[in-house]
Amino acid sequence: MNYAVIYNVLGELLTFLALLMLIPLFVAFYYGDSPVPFAAAVVITGTLGLVLSRKYSAQGEWKIKEGFAIVALGWLSVAVFGSIPYVLDGISPVNALFESMSGFTTTGATIMQDIESHSRSILFWRCMTQWLGGMGIIMIFIAILPKLGVAGRQLFRAEAPGPTEDKLKPRIRGTARILWTVYVFISVVQAVALRLAGMSYYDAITHTFTTMSTGGFSPYGPGIAGFNDPLIEGIIVVFMFIAGANFALHYRVLYVDRNSFIKDEEFKFYTVIILLATLVLTFSLWKDMGQTVETAFRYAVFQVVSITTTTGYASADFDIWSDSARIVLLAVMFIGGSAGSTAGGVKAVRILLLLKYGKNVLFKALHPKAIKPVKYNSKAVPEEIMQSIVSFVVIYMMIFAISTGILALMGMDLISSITASIATLGNIGPGFNAVGPMANFDVVPFLGKLLLIANMWIGRLEVFTVIVMLTPEFWKD
């Protein structure tokens, strides 16, 4: 293992984080908030970053192990140093780390009891961490991991834009730059739309941060429900839907082929899931909750898109809805958004391929000698990719089950334990009962918070990246 290169890259990452923290520092000056939390964070993070990146050399080989370590430890370090402003704002260290990890992983679960009691600049930083996390995750999964040859990522590599030279760095740089442009471009469009719909600049920017990253934070306690404005809800639904689709696909649509959406099987499947869930939920709200069809549809479409894309915004307190309505949301929690998006969850493409696999075996049961590979976007899916999908789901469900069991042993009720686990592992944010959309995660006991922090980290990096580091194999040379 080439430790020097790991320290070097982590140092560069922290230096970059320190520079980004200058933005909330300016916001603090603008609103007359105390600049101390951000000034101190910039100094601490920047100093450590510079020391690390100078002391350790970036020379030497980058192999798969170093790639994993950098991604997993990089995310952890950013969350730890990103929590400094919260600590200096008076939040306890574990709560600060929870909030920071929830931000950078775009989970959106919060431990803040009274959100508006915090300063405008702290709340700006909180939303900004999600936007940065969303950008980071797209880069990692479309630009970095596929180039490292991580199993199962090849499927999406073919779709990823960017030059195809053989040297690693230029390829990563090129793809990253393109994705960065697309992400910023769509974000600007959303912020303008929200401003035109009547939001202040501050509200438009912070909510754009947390929509595009499917993060779900808001500087206000009631979140989107507080605006109670169908136009704003409509705009947010559209941009959540975009953020939950593959950004490599957005690039193709914008720059290569306008018909890419209708050619992409995952995009179609993702759309069908949302339409179907909206239909069932509208029916359920109309039947069980006595709402008019119009109101039922308005709330259904918002909540379905919000939960499927794992944003976690709530335009209504869905925790008090009937059990049939809550089951629809629980189902889409497990599915999640598209690969290569900012969304969490298992991802539509994995579910789609598993379903195709199942259909294929039914066919083979009747025709044992037939050879019929699973096809995706007109190409045969290599066995290797099916293996990685299956193991992903197996490990994901195991972590989910263990997490649920531990929370229940700590005294949380069944529904809260189940939904707190899936809401953090799938980077969704709110669950039901004790961790519902109008509640907060401060009720979780101390050790439970550490568990949920780990869930968010593991879930965001799609399990393998973190889990391989726990195998003895990883540390052998």
Add this chain to the structure above:
Amino acid sequence: MNYAVIYNVLGELLTFLALLMLIPLFVAFYYGDSPVPFAAAVVITGTLGLVLSRKYSAQGEWKIKEGFAIVALGWLSVAVFGSIPYVLDGISPVNALFESMSGFTTTGATIMQDIESHSRSILFWRCMTQWLGGMGIIMIFIAILPKLGVAGRQLFRAEAPGPTEDKLKPRIRGTARILWTVYVFISVVQAVALRLAGMSYYDAITHTFTTMSTGGFSPYGPGIAGFNDPLIEGIIVVFMFIAGANFALHYRVLYVDRNSFIKDEEFKFYTVIILLATLVLTFSLWKDMGQTVETAFRYAVFQVVSITTTTGYASADFDIWSDSARIVLLAVMFIGGSAGSTAGGVKAVRILLLLKYGKNVLFKALHPKAIKPVKYNSKAVPEEIMQSIVSFVVIYMMIFAISTGILALMGMDLISSITASIATLGNIGPGFNAVGPMANFDVVPFLGKLLLIANMWIGRLEVFTVIVMLTPEFWKD
């Protein structure tokens, strides 16, 4: 499709069923109950059986499709005609079919409100249907389906006892005879043990019927809890454990190699799951419910073995236990017993192979070029078998999710909808809340009962056998 052979075999099956119904008829005479329900059932079933088997010829090819149709429709027909005694006893047709399907599939879910209000002979028949169903399922999965070349069954074929000539019928006959001997032998041992422990002959026989089949019915409302006897509980734990293990393995241990148990990976995994779950449940009952360690262990081991083997007996009302205790039981509900046993659920071997698959992919993430197949009992597992396992789990979970959703839309609460679905699909019997061990399924609305009847049928035949019949492909010639 060779319809004649299907009708012929169904006819033979019904004739055989009519003969078996003579047994509860004798029991009715013995206890002075009305003989009408059984006499009429024998006449109706026997007449139809004879007509079908005479009218249609058994000549012609048996192919995979005919095999599937016979297994799936055979099970359905037996359940339908086995419900005649209940209908003549005054139970409504849908409830009678529910009870009969629950019996023959060894599920053990009941719609009877006051069990003791029914006659001794009806309750004897009810337990006997489970014993017959248990025998049937072992035959189908060890003797019949592997010989038909059903995907994924080859794994267990290697382990199955019996002559290996090339002609189909003698092989099936030979294997079936051996399994029949083992099943009857172990049943006799259990009945004698229960009689010696103080049960009446009637109680010993009926409870042996429902232990060996992992069925879970009892002629008494409180079931095993009513005996409140640690010795009886202990005997039943041992025989549930045996019934939940592979009967081909029992054959090997009895007749071939006494060390077969410790050589079999599934058996070891099945044992570890039970030990681990018992440990956690004992801890949970001690901590949350304030029980002594001794009492906690007594209830934990019984309930864990009962639910893991999908028997569904309760020695305590586990529905009033704490949520952490209920989560342990919910987890083992999904796992189930061993392949080639009378147990339901996903089965230990499938979970084990999925975990090995997951571990393998973690290894491959670090060594992308390494070739390392998943091994089971020292042999490499063919890709085809992994495929069938994955599709099994995918289709199983889909049916589970759809069933849960439909029950919730019918107005059942979340926990009841979830556990009623898994309890019927996994052939377990009781769930939690409205369908807990001390409650009954009569609260489920009419259409919900039909859904659960389908769940029991589909789950018992391990999904594919029924699901392939729903594909248009199946009916094409």
